[in-house]
Amino acid sequence: MRPREETISVGGVGVHTWIGGQGDPLLVLHGAGGNRGWTRWLAQVAERFTVWAPTHPGFGRSGDADWMDGIDDLARFHLWFIDAAGLGRPHLVGHSIGGWTAAEMATMSPGSIDRLVLVAPVGLKPEKGEILDVFYYSPPQLLAMTVHDPKTVPEWDELYGRAPTPAELEIATRNREMAARLAWKPYMHNPRLAHFLPRVTNPTLIVWGREDRVVPVECGEQYRRLLPNADLTVLERCGHLPPVEQPEIFARLVLDFLGGHNRR
Amino acid sequence: MKLYYFSEMPHHEFPDEEGDKYPSLRLEFPNRFFDREKAAANYQRYLTEYEFADQAGFDGLMINEHHSTPSCVNVGVNMTAAVLGRTTRRAKILLLGNILPIEDNPVRMAEQLAMADLISGGRVLSGFVRGVGVETWWSNTNPVHNRERFEECHDLILKCWTEPGPFRWEGRHYHFRHVNPWCLPLQKPHPPIWTPGTASPETAVWAGRRGYTYVPFLVPFEIARELFDYYRQGAAEVGRTVTADNLGFLICAVTAETKAKALEAGRHFVWRMGPTLRAPTEYFAPVGMRSRAGAQFALRARPRSLATLSYQELLDGQFIVAGTPDEVIDRFSRIQRELGVGHLLLEAQESRMDHPTTMRSIELMGAKVIPAVAAL
Numbered sequence: 001m002r003p004r005e006e007t008i009s010v011g012g013v014g015v016h017t018w019i020g021g022q023g024d025p026l027l028v029l030h031g032a033g034g035n036r037g038w039t040r041w042l043a044q045v046a047e048r049f050t051v052w053a054p055t056h057p058g059f060g061r062s063g064d065a066d067w068m069d070g071i072d073d074l075a076r077f078h079l080w081f082i083d084a085a086g087l088g089r090p091h092l093v094g095h096s097i098g099g100w101t102a103a104e105m106a107t108m109s110p111g112s113i114d115r116l117v118l119v120a121p122v123g124l125k126p127e128k129g130e131i132l133d134v135f136y137y138s139p140p141q142l143l144a145m146t147v148h149d150p151k152t153v154p155e156w157d158e159l160y161g162r163a164p165t166p167a168e169l170e171i172a173t174r175n176r177e178m179a180a181r182l183a184w185k186p187y188m189h190n191p192r193l194a195h196f197l198p199r200v201t202n203p204t205l206i207v208w209g210r211e212d213r214v215v216p217v218e219c220g221e222q223y224r225r226l227l228p229n230a231d232l233t234v235l236e237r238c239g240h241l242p243p244v245e246q247p248e249i250f251a252r253l254v255l256d257f258l259g260g261h262n263r264r
Numbered sequence: 265m266k267l268y269y270f271s272e273m274p275h276h277e278f279p280d281e282e283g284d285k286y287p288s289l290r291l292e293f294p295n296r297f298f299d300r301e302k303a304a305a306n307y308q309r310y311l312t313e314y315e316f317a318d319q320a321g322f323d324g325l326m327i328n329e330h331h332s333t334p335s336c337v338n339v340g341v342n343m344t345a346a347v348l349g350r351t352t353r354r355a356k357i358l359l360l361g362n363i364l365p366i367e368d369n370p371v372r373m374a375e376q377l378a379m380a381d382l383i384s385g386g387r388v389l390s391g392f393v394r395g396v397g398v399e400t401w402w403s404n405t406n407p408v409h410n411r412e413r414f415e416e417c418h419d420l421i422l423k424c425w426t427e428p429g430p431f432r433w434e435g436r437h438y439h440f441r442h443v444n445p446w447c448l449p450l451q452k453p454h455p456p457i458w459t460p461g462t463a464s465p466e467t468a469v470w471a472g473r474r475g476y477t478y479v480p481f482l483v484p485f486e487i488a489r490e491l492f493d494y495y496r497q498g499a500a501e502v503g504r505t506v507t508a509d510n511l512g513f514l515i516c517a518v519t520a521e522t523k524a525k526a527l528e529a530g531r532h533f534v535w536r537m538g539p540t541l542r543a544p545t546e547y548f549a550p551v552g553m554r555s556r557a558g559a560q561f562a563l564r565a566r567p568r569s570l571a572t573l574s575y576q577e578l579l580d581g582q583f584i585v586a587g588t589p590d591e592v593i594d595r596f597s598r599i600q601r602e603l604g605v606g607h608l609l610l611e612a613q614e615s616r617m618d619h620p621t622t623m624r625s626i627e628l629m630g631a632k633v634i635p636a637v638a639a640l
Contacts, residue, residue: 136401137552138544175406177552184406 003038003046007062008054010084012079015084016061018053021046026258027076027113030052031096031241032134032179034171035060035144040155041243044251049091049260054081056098058178060171071097071123071182071190075104079112091258095119095243096215097183102189102225106204107196115258116204119225119250120215120240122188129216131188135180139172148211148239155244188215197226204230205257209238209245218240265508265600265640267633268358268609269317269626270326272336273310276535277302277616283334288543290333290398303337311347313613313622318352320630324389326358326609331402335540342376349384357384360460360479360609361391364417365410366403371443373417378449389477391458392418394467397550398466398543408552411466413437425454443478460514461560465494466555472498472506479512480608482537482583487565488513492603512607513599516578516614517585519592519633520627529625530579537570537578541605543620567618589632596633600640608637 003020018038026049026231032139034053042051056074057065068074078101082090090114094102099121106116122131134142143160150156164172205225208220217234233253235242242250278297286292313326321360324516327344330336338344341359348357357515367373381388394414400407403427416435423433427446449455458477471478472495480488492511499506516533520526541548554562578584585595596608605637612629 136546138546173551178408178553180550181408184408185404187404 003051005044008081008085010081012063013057013065013077013113014055014063015081016055016062018042019051021049021051023049024114025050025052025090027078027087027092029061029092029094029098029099029101029148030056032175032183034175035097036159037114039159039247041247041251041254041261044247045254049253052085052087054078054092056178057100058181059175063065065178066181067126068182068263071100072104072108074101074182075080075108079105079109082112089114091115091117093117093119093254094121096240097122097179097188099123100173100183100188100193103193104190104198105196106200106202109192110200110202113202116200116202116256117207118256119242120212121206121219121223122183122215123190123193124222124226125186125191126216126219127149127222128218131216131219133187134214135184136140136264139176145213146240147245148237152237153245154243154247159244160190164177188193194222194226198228202229203257205253206230207242207250208232208234209242209252210234210236211238214240265596265605265637266323266607267596267629267637268321268324268326268356268607269314269629270328270514270609270611271313271613272312272328272330272536272611273306273449274536274540275303275334275352277306278285278334281540283539286549289335289540290543291401294635297334298372306337308356309353310331310453310613313619313626314327314348314621314626317612317622317626318348318355319356320626321634322355322626323634324358324607324631325352326360328360328393330396331394331399333398333535333540336440342373342380345377345380345466346383347387349380349387352384352387355387355469356389358389358458358609359386359391360389361393363395363399364421365394365413366399366405367413367417370417370420371424371440374421375445375530376449377421378425378445378447379457381449381451382447382453388449388455389458390455392421393460394464396554396577397546397553399602400415400550400553401547406431406552407550409437410553411555415470415501420457422454425449426584445571458512460489463565464554464558465491465561467560468492468494469501471495472500472510473502475499475504475510476511477510477607479514479607481514482516482570483565484581485599488558488603508604508606509604511605513603514609514611515583515585515599515604517592517596517610518614518621519589519628520621520625521588521589521628523587525621526586526588526591528616528624529621530584531575532614533584533611534575534578534585535615536611537573537583541569541571589628589636592629592633593636596637597640600637 007014055062097119100123277299329341518529
């Protein structure tokens with residue numbers, strides 16, 4: 001089934017959203033790099049779930065939200081999005097800052113979501129190492145540090161293979177600005193999140209790349225310890241973008257985790 | 265036209281090849297290369313030079329502030345203002361300036377500036393700046409808030425100076441429930457306010473609306489004119505008339521008895537233009553710090569980074585003036601004619617330019633150049 005694009009109004013902000021597939025609703029929250037659209041893994045997951053992939057306010061083609069100050073604002077916003085889009089109690093997948101947002105949403109309202117998939121989420125201060133200061137590097141430098149090996153990324157050419165157009169550059173700048181607005185200080189984490197994660201009893205799958213140079217893989221272990229009902233899967237030869245670096249394996253992990261579950 | 269003496273108080277006390285190993289002298293060059301004994305001696309030297317500039321007849325002494333860089337170890341512009349307020353007698357003290365967006369307590373800043381104004385007998389010219397990105401990293405201030413914080417910090421400082429306390433301030437970025445500063449400036453209603461510009465049209469318009477003295481730093485003449493046009497546009501919006509007293513310009517300058525000596529001394533400014541400005545884009549312009557208009561203007565204003573220009577190109581572009589007093593008078597007169605400014609700020613000491621050369625340049629400026637350009 002071909003995906004469609006819609007703009008859904010939430011609190012006066014137009015949220016550009018990719019929607020496609022069939023089955024129970026699955027809400028997907030993107031990382032600081034922005035909404036990459038209907039990528040390979042989404043298409044696979046959409047065979048069994050209706051995927052809703054909104055673009056965060058201030059990113060991409062969604063409306064501005066200069067009043068937001070942090071990821072907790074974004075989390076409250078996406079809980080509202082669930083209501084506005086009529087998703088009921090969706091499964092929730094979040095990557096990087098989208099994973100952090102998903103974790104915050106779960107601590108705020110665990111009953112609003114079903115199963116939770118956190119993919120290399122920021123949000124916790126690493127006990128060992130540091131989260132890479134992504135704003136300190138140029139986008140090309142950052143991309144090189146984000147994936148383990150470009151040669152193994154099946155969609156490399158589609159996603160990164162040509163110079164961006166002026167419109168795409170504008171969106172990339174906008175994405176970076178909004179990410180800075182949300183996560184500058186404390187940098188990419190919420191010192192209070194660890195105190196709230198034990199509230200989240202939702203079944204949770206945590207996925208990390210062993211070679212993640214943006215967020216230390218040790219943070220996956222921290223999340224696993226703090227969440228009462230979570231498993232951690234670490235993918236070998238994978239960096240910070242498991243859904244893009246290993247789309248088949250990642251989609252299979254998500255489907256296996258969500259698919260065997262009888263929802264209601 | 266009034267002349268101002270300015271030193272960045274650099275700390276060029278390390279082998280250059282060590283600095284070359286790092287992506288920038290700013291933020292990344294390790295402070296194990298900071299030489300405490302030499303720094304102690306340099307502060308004495310730099311302050312002596314400022315004091316001599318006051319005696320020699322400069323209209324003003326300009327000071328600035330940077331962080332995490334050997335190009336400028338004046339890390340507290342209000343501290344320096346207080347020192348010079350006590351040890352000089354006549355010249356204005358131009359702080360250009362306090363970096364408002366990185367300030368967390370505008371009330372304390374209002375108090376410190378007031379105290380410097382009181383100590384100096386009302387000689388403070390209070391410059392407010394947005395800062396370069398390096399200071400945003402140094403202070404870990406969110407760059408997307410830079411302009412909002414600049415304006416709100418300014419508004420609160422002005423309110424401290426002009427409205428009786430106690431009052432409450434609850435803004436977007438600053439929150440104070442009991443504002444009642446027991447230190448107010450000697451000048452009424454407050455010290456004159458200045459602001460510099462390198463690329464942001466918004467800042468020029470903002471300054472024009474308020475009638476603040478506006479000073480482009482080290483830009484080509486045509487860019488300065490364009491920024492002055494934005495300034496005039498802001499002034500026109502509120503019906504203000506722009507005079508030469510509203511406009512200034514900053515260059516590097518040194519004079520000596522002979523052209524050869526002056527050119528030899530002026531070569532030291534190349535360090536300031538080159539190695540100290542070398543850095544990845546993100547260090548000077550982190551994401552969100554500049555508006556789109558500002559970013560586009562900056563690209564036009566600096567099609568080539570100062571860091572890539574040769575000494576001769578810097579001389580030809582009027583970024584550096586180095587010559588005999590007569591030659592310097594001629595150049596300064598030309599700047600005045602081209603730009604119509606009432607204030608010329610001279611970055612007049614740099615890194616390894618030695619103390620005798622600096623003092624002699626100050627002396628010659630005072631004896632010959634300042635009287636000649638005063639009438640312009």
